[in-house]
Amino acid sequence: MFSGFKAVFPILGVVSFCIVLSCSSRKAINDPVLEPGVHRSLAIYRKAVLSDIQYMLDLDLPAQKTKAVTAHETLTFTLNSLRLPLQLDFREDPSKISTMTLNGRHIEVDYQKEHLLLAPEFLKNGANVLQIDFTAGNGALNRNPDYLYTLFVPDRARTVFPCFDQPDLKAVYTLTLHVPQSWKAIANAELRDSVIGQNYKTYHFKPSNLLSTYHFAFAAGDFKLFTGSLGDKNAEFLYRETDKTKITPSLPAVFKIHASALKYYEKWTGIPYPFQKFGFVAIPEFQFGGMEHPGAIQYKASSLFLDEGATKDQLNSRNTLIAHETAHMWFGDLVTMDWFSDVWMKEVFANFMADKSDEEAGGNDAYALKFLIDHFPAAYAVDRSTGANPIRQPLDNLQDAGSLYGNIIYHKAPVMMQQLENLMGKERFQQGVREYLRKFANGNASWPDLIQILDRYTPANLQAWNKVWVNESGRPVISYTMTTQDAKIHRLLLSQQTEYGQKRIWPQSFEVSLFYPGSVKVLRVNLKAEKMLLKEAEGLPEPQLVLFNSAGDGYGEWPVDPRLPEQLSSLEKPLHRATAYISLYEQMLSGKAISPARLLAVFGKSLEKEQEELNVKLLSTYISTLYWQLSTAAHRKTLSVTLENQIWTALLKQKSSNNKKHLFKLYQDIFMNADARRRLYQVWESQQPPAGIALSEDDYTSLAFALALRDDADPSILAVQDARITNPDRKRRFEFIIPAVSGDKAKRDHFFNSLKLLPNRAKESNVLSALYYLHHPLRQASSIRYLQQSLDLLKEIQATGDIFFPQSWLQATFGSYQSKQAADVVRTFLTAHPDYNPKLKAKILQNADNLFRAEKLVH
Numbered sequence: 001m002f003s004g005f006k007a008v009f010p011i012l013g014v015v016s017f018c019i020v021l022s023c024s025s026r027k028a029i030n031d032p033v034l035e036p037g038v039h040r041s042l043a044i045y046r047k048a049v050l051s052d053i054q055y056m057l058d059l060d061l062p063a064q065k066t067k068a069v070t071a072h073e074t075l076t077f078t079l080n081s082l083r084l085p086l087q088l089d090f091r092e093d094p095s096k097i098s099t100m101t102l103n104g105r106h107i108e109v110d111y112q113k114e115h116l117l118l119a120p121e122f123l124k125n126g127a128n129v130l131q132i133d134f135t136a137g138n139g140a141l142n143r144n145p146d147y148l149y150t151l152f153v154p155d156r157a158r159t160v161f162p163c164f165d166q167p168d169l170k171a172v173y174t175l176t177l178h179v180p181q182s183w184k185a186i187a188n189a190e191l192r193d194s195v196i197g198q199n200y201k202t203y204h205f206k207p208s209n210l211l212s213t214y215h216f217a218f219a220a221g222d223f224k225l226f227t228g229s230l231g232d233k234n235a236e237f238l239y240r241e242t243d244k245t246k247i248t249p250s251l252p253a254v255f256k257i258h259a260s261a262l263k264y265y266e267k268w269t270g271i272p273y274p275f276q277k278f279g280f281v282a283i284p285e286f287q288f289g290g291m292e293h294p295g296a297i298q299y300k301a302s303s304l305f306l307d308e309g310a311t312k313d314q315l316n317s318r319n320t321l322i323a324h325e326t327a328h329m330w331f332g333d334l335v336t337m338d339w340f341s342d343v344w345m346k347e348v349f350a351n352f353m354a355d356k357s358d359e360e361a362g363g364n365d366a367y368a369l370k371f372l373i374d375h376f377p378a379a380y381a382v383d384r385s386t387g388a389n390p391i392r393q394p395l396d397n398l399q400d401a402g403s404l405y406g407n408i409i410y411h412k413a414p415v416m417m418q419q420l421e422n423l424m425g426k427e428r429f430q431q432g433v434r435e436y437l438r439k440f441a442n443g444n445a446s447w448p449d450l451i452q453i454l455d456r457y458t459p460a461n462l463q464a465w466n467k468v469w470v471n472e473s474g475r476p477v478i479s480y481t482m483t484t485q486d487a488k489i490h491r492l493l494l495s496q497q498t499e500y501g502q503k504r505i506w507p508q509s510f511e512v513s514l515f516y517p518g519s520v521k522v523l524r525v526n527l528k529a530e531k532m533l534l535k536e537a538e539g540l541p542e543p544q545l546v547l548f549n550s551a552g553d554g555y556g557e558w559p560v561d562p563r564l565p566e567q568l569s570s571l572e573k574p575l576h577r578a579t580a581y582i583s584l585y586e587q588m589l590s591g592k593a594i595s596p597a598r599l600l601a602v603f604g605k606s607l608e609k610e611q612e613e614l615n616v617k618l619l620s621t622y623i624s625t626l627y628w629q630l631s632t633a634a635h636r637k638t639l640s641v642t643l644e645n646q647i648w649t650a651l652l653k654q655k656s657s658n659n660k661k662h663l664f665k666l667y668q669d670i671f672m673n674a675d676a677r678r679r680l681y682q683v684w685e686s687q688q689p690p691a692g693i694a695l696s697e698d699d700y701t702s703l704a705f706a707l708a709l710r711d712d713a714d715p716s717i718l719a720v721q722d723a724r725i726t727n728p729d730r731k732r733r734f735e736f737i738i739p740a741v742s743g744d745k746a747k748r749d750h751f752f753n754s755l756k757l758l759p760n761r762a763k764e765s766n767v768l769s770a771l772y773y774l775h776h777p778l779r780q781a782s783s784i785r786y787l788q789q790s791l792d793l794l795k796e797i798q799a800t801g802d803i804f805f806p807q808s809w810l811q812a813t814f815g816s817y818q819s820k821q822a823a824d825v826v827r828t829f830l831t832a833h834p835d836y837n838p839k840l841k842a843k844i845l846q847n848a849d850n851l852f853r854a855e856k857l858v859h
């Protein structure tokens with residue numbers, strides 16, 4: 001499987017020498033490469049020679065974030081080969097190591113290319129003990145004025161303490177934390193005791209379960225602690241939220257969602273919750289939605305704490321997020337990928353299982369609609385681009401693992417999994433997955449390990465299926481021809497083509513619905529070849545409308561009946577309308593069935609009738625893109641009054657307060673004219689929302705930003721809004737974003753330039769919000785100058801930022817440009833860097849895809 005073996009920086013100058021170790025498989029192991037990061041060969045070598053790893057870590061966490069974290073580590077491990085120096089990962093200044101003692105003997109620090117080298121003469125076969133006194137690196141401690149939290153995925157544990165940083169060397173962690181007296185702390189393991197000292201408190205945690213380095217975690221600081229029940233067990237929850245209107249409804253809800261997710265997974269997997277304790281912590285402005293550290297799950301605080309005005313969409317997202325992280329306890333934590341090339345496996349299972357637990361809670365049709373809207377548009381956004389990546393990608397060095405993450409992992413993979421389950425049947429799929437979990441519990445496994453097991457549960461050819469869905473990128477373009485005779489269908493021919501690259505066939509199942517007055521004929525199709533005659537349709541009366549992919553489970557660019565735009569509102573099922581909206585949008589982006597201007601008009605009209613909240617949200621997103629990125633500035637001007645009126649009228653007509661709120665947000669997003677501005681200004685100033693809508697402080701904050709972005713804004717808006725915000729975390733966030741929204745170009749320039757310094761990018765979620773305003777279409781005349789420099793920064797952003805940051809940085813930067821000038825910046829950059837990191841290049845192509853399309857579509 002691993003082929004890209006790089007013969008650089010060999011230890012002791014030996015490259016091609018092979019050893020055969022006494023490990024169970026007795027396979028030949030190449031000597032490890034010594035290079036920055038964690039090379040695949042190093043991981044394979046260490047997996048073969050190391051076992052029984054235990055870390056005892058003692059950390060002194062001072063209150064001031066500028067003070068050093070002093071630490072002591074006792075690392076014990078069993079070794080079975082003394083031929084080579086052992087590489088211990090530490091991506092920090094080696095002067096931070098003060099003393100090292102290996103098996104009782106003091107040793108000098110030998111530091112090369114992010115590794116501490118332990119010489120064979122100090123090591124022994126069997127058990128070894130290494131003692132290190134050091135100053136912990138701050139790289140992944142996320143230190144804030146009064147709290148900190150670790151985030152080590154995928155390979156950041158090595159930025160804090162010396163370790164064997166790879167997922168398949170699971171170890172036991174025994175953690176001691178010395179913290180300021182007022183602080184609270186949470187870690188993977190149960191607390192053994194806490195001891196109060198003079199000015200500090202010491203938390204002793206018990207030995208953890210077996211964990212990969214990226215699962216080892218703790219958080220400490222000025223948190224509130226709530227202990228709640230999850231049915232048969234208690235769980236601790238740390239948070240910093242201060243708003244009672246959010247805390248009161250959210251605490252019971254959050255525990256209830258966790259409890260029902262746990263119950264579902266225990267039943268589905270047949271394995272009781274596999275870790276010693278359950279706990280979670282809400283982190284303000286967390287870089288991700290959540291992170292699945294066993295016993296100490298981290299969540300973005302704003303995703304957990306919702307008030308009574310929360311929309312169904314926000315509630316759904318919270319359910320899904322909690323179900324996702326909880327599913328990881330089995331998928332990812334109990335059984336872990338052996339290398340990050342299979343990181344998608346834990347993500348697909350977590351998403352897929354989260355959806356399944358929702359299905360049980362919500363029923364079939366609601367499930368199908370949510371699955372469609374959650375996954376398909378996001379997967380298409382990458383898969384339709386020339387930078388599309390396959391689900392499974394090779395990875396030479398763990399330091400590049402961040403580039404594997406993206407929509408394909410999170411959104412195409414669940415679609416693939418659903419197709420796999422359809423292919424195998426639900427029961428056999430479940431049996432296979434259960435066997436896989438039992439077999440690899442507390443260990444590691446790869447995707448081929450799983451496919452091998454599943455293959456035994458089905459007669460289908462999983463290897464061929466796997467090749468096109470998992471190992472290759474892209475989606476099929478489906479088309480059809482229908483001929484009729486005497487008002488009956490004579491022939492209905494379906495074909496699939498490849499959008500880019502080599503010809504491929506995607507085997508998949510989907511539905512085609514034929515609509516007649518008062519009835520619908522549904523046909524289930526198993527498309528396995530390039531072309532297929534739909535025999536079942538022959539002889540049926542000619543329908544008044546054909547809807548392809550009507551169950552919403554088929555993947556690809558779907559054809560649309562030319563009559564569809566006129567008949568949208570006659571589709572009674574929300575699922576049918578959703579699949580129609582998506583297909584029309586995809587057709588528009590391909591420059592086929594409908595123009596952006598026409599589609600904007602069609603969707604605007606659909607708003608008047610659409611009642612299903614998920615569809616209202618989908619339409620709102622599409623309308624926003626059609627308006628800002630796929631209309632010329634001149635066209636926008638002429639149609640803005642009509643669109644504003646259309647949205648406001650729809651808002652008044654809607655009965656559901658959630659729908660009203662979505663439409664209010666859309667109105668706030670697109671408004672241009674004086675009447676709309678007056679209306680919104682009044683809502684903001686008086687803090688009186690329109691009837692039937694509840695607006696929170698966050699809503700008023702984004703409204704203040706939207707008003708401030710417009711030319712004629714009241715200059716005091718942001719100062720007034722700032723004064724209204726009392727929560728210190730939210731206030732810091734607001735003040736960080738202000739210069740990016742400023743009407744003063746010099747301030748925006750200064751803000752953009754400040755992002756070139758790493759400390760100013762530390763709060764990634766705040767940076768991304770600021771970039772949205774900085775590159776807003778109303779500001780693009782001046783912000784286009786930032787594009788080139790934003791690309792120049794990308795490599796550094798990948799090296800220093802968290803895993804989602806390079807992709808989000810590109811998305812927030814290029815997400816709303818449309819001009820040839822902007823597209824030229826991307827093309828020039830790619831031409832000037834022919835040897836650019838291919839995974840990063842792919843990310844650029846993915847995020848500039850809409851820009852390239854806009855350049856062609858908008859005239």
Ligand SMILES: [Zn+2]
Binds near residue numbers: 292324325346347350
């Ligand atoms: Zn996940």
